[in-house]
Amino acid sequence: MPNIKSAKKRVKVTEKKTLINLSHKTALKTAIKKFEAAVAAGDKDSAKTLFNEASKKLDQSVSRGILHKNNAARKKSQLALKLAKLA
Numbered sequence: 001m002p003n004i005k006s007a008k009k010r011v012k013v014t015e016k017k018t019l020i021n022l023s024h025k026t027a028l029k030t031a032i033k034k035f036e037a038a039v040a041a042g043d044k045d046s047a048k049t050l051f052n053e054a055s056k057k058l059d060q061s062v063s064r065g066i067l068h069k070n071n072a073a074r075k076k077s078q079l080a081l082k083l084a085k086l087a
Helices: 005-041 044-064 069-086
Strands: none
Touching (some): 005 044, 044 069
């Protein structure tokens, strides 16, 4: 447990940021799962829109520093491949 005032503040700020990052990660995973469910159902139109949404969330995660850019690029590539196989 920190004794210095600035260290106590860092603990509080870190906990708050962790919750925010967790909620963004959860939203990202949900978007990816919705896309994969649409692909599994064979629904091309909704899969296309959900792919765009998932790609946007991946890019936002990179800009917020939640994901590394190469990680997001790999995930977007995998999703694009699934979309291409569907068509």
